[in-house]
């Protein structure tokens with residue numbers, strides 16, 4: 001992790017206390033207890049915020065680099081605001097500084113009983129491990145007995161459907177980019193990381209979103225993937241039906257079959 005990048009972020013953020021929670025290819029994600037504009041006296045000491053910082057890339061032409069950082073940051077921030085207006089569950093935007101690549105947002109999620117952060121991936125691993133410990137020699141389809149996982153996956157499907165009904169494609173749907181937030185003793189999925197998101201009217205793009213998530217589920221949860229995906233697609237279909245958009249759902253399903261077929265052909269050809 002580059003100390004210079006962290007120092008640069010500290011400098012841009014007036015040296016507020018920051019904790020690094022992730023460093024991806026494009027951004028460093030920090031956690032802070034400092035609100036972007038409210039005084040400390042107006043906040044609870046336990047409240048946390050997330051700062052996503054896209055550093056400048058020294059290997060790109062400076063003018064082009066500034067444009068890229070600014071437009072990706074602004075576009076992600078605009079989407080977060082749009083999702084809030086549409087009532088789609090995602091972190092609330094608090095502040096944005098496009099040219100410096102900074103987005104300040106609500107921190108979502110919590111901690112699982114095993115101490116891990118409550119991403120969908122960690123939750124499923126946690127449930128799988130408890131399931132394995134309980135059943136030992138029994139049939140693996142016992143996972144279906146866990147109504148909570150079914151409920152979570154169906155809600156994930158509903159959340160993705162709401163996004164698609166608004167003609168927004170996520171662009172990087174994985175079980176790490178879905179965070180579970182605990183509300184009234186129930187886990188509610190929140191989508192995060194809209195850095196690759198865009199608007200699209202093409203069923204193909206929505207099908208690719210579902211396919212990417214499907215592949216992510218296969219690789220991280222190979223044993224129970226089938227049930228997970230089935231429950232997810234049930235929630236997805238139900239939400240389209242409730243919105244009287246069955247026709248669009250059918251078109252996306254048809255495209256999803258094509259995308260799967262193309263994916264299989266590609267992997268067969270290596």
Ligand SMILES: Nc1ncnc2c1ncn2[C@@H]1O[C@H](COP(=O)(O)OP(=O)(O)OP(=O)(O)O)[C@@H](O)[C@H]1O
Nearest residue numbers: 022024025026027029050091106107108176192193
């Ligand atoms: N609003 C949030 N609330 C809680 N945790 C968050 C939030 N935003 C990001 N995170 C955490 O930071 C991690 C990285 O965030 P994000 O995926 O947005 O950045 P990224 O640089 O695009 O990451 P990657 O390159 O790994 O996809 C997430 O997986 C999550 O653990």
